[in-house]
Amino acid sequence: MYATTYHKPKTLAEAVKLYTNSDEPSYLSGGHTLIPTLKSRLAAPAHLIDVRNIPELFGIEVTADKVIIGSATKHAVVAASGEIKAAIPALSGLAGSIGDVQVRHMGTIGGSTANNDPAADYPAAVLSLDATLHTDRREIPAEDYFQGLYTTALEPGEILVRVEFKTPEIAGYAKFRNPASRYSMAASFVARHRDGHIRVAITGAGNEGVFRWTEAEELLTVNFSAEALEGLTIDPSRMMGDMHAPADYRAHLVAVMTRRAVQNLGGTHIL
Ligand SMILES: Cc1cc2nc3c(=O)[nH]c(=O)nc-3n(C[C@H](O)[C@H](O)[C@H](O)COP(=O)(O)OP(=O)(O)OC[C@H]3O[C@@H](n4cnc5c(N)ncnc54)[C@H](O)[C@@H]3O)c2cc1C
Missing domain, CATH: 3.30.465.10 (Uridine Diphospho-n-acetylenolpyruvylglucosamine Reductase; domain 3)
Known part of the structure; x- marks a missing residue:
């Protein structure tokens, strides 16, 4: 790691002031993303401002x-x-x-x-x-x-x-994990809100990060059941592909995880 100066502000105002007055600063929270990034030299902030005492x-x-x-x-x-x-x-x-x-x-x-x-x-x-x-x-x-x-x-x-x-009326989360890191390879969070609107958010799979799967939301608005999603697929060109899973496999997982989230409303389904 590079040399860095560690700061431990006790107020929000102090943290912001430190950031503003420092060259190459970075906030630090749990450090479980930032510290590995520093160790692998992908980042080298000169000032680490720890926000865990605020x-x-x-x-x-x-x-x-x-x-x-x-x-x-x-x-x-x-x-x-x-x-x-x-x-x-x-x-x-x-x-x-x-x-x-x-x-x-x-x-x-x-x-x-x-x-x-x-x-x-x-x-x-x-x-x-x-x-x-x-x-x-x-x-x-x-x-x-x-x-x-x-x-x-x-x-x-x-x-x-x-x-x-x-707080929704009901929600479910289904996640297919990478067995090594436990990060999601595809996961779906489905919520029916109290005013009746449905939100389906997908993580782990999209090539632009987290996104709403609006086609699934529309079908669930008509019929809030896993059966309503039978046959619904997502375009693999919207998916990430890497050594852990190709894009078409992630597309398959997105559909399966969304159905599982609906089947497990009120809880989670972790694979
Ligand atoms: C082995 C391993 C497995 C993991 N598995 C999963 C997993 O299954 N699912 C998952 O979701 N995550 C996973 N993570 C990531 C983990 O959840 C991290 O804790 C998280 O990504 C970053 O949170 P942190 O508090 O450690 O942030 P840090 O590493 O301290 O900071 C991350 C970034 O956020 C900025 N930041 C921090 N706090 C604030 C704030 N309050 N305001 C503005 N910016 C801020 C920092 O400047 C930095 O850029 C895993 C990490 C590891 C090491």
């Missing part, structure tokens, strides 16, 4: 129609929350499916959502549950937030403070 970035609040999670909240804390499990069991199960025990005890929802890895789990929940991303500067609707592989609407120095999910 009280505003912590906490879970469950209201009658929302689940709000501070960005520095670890995956394990989300998975273990009885309140989240009662409100949105599919979100709780998603958090529990991330990586392994060590990853879940270090990685955070903010780091995952800021990083927007095309195989990450949270982006599917954020998009399907029509979430709002609260930063130190503004509120960003999920629809405008994800902007392609590893790209989001966050501007340089903007800190993700909390993620506010809409």
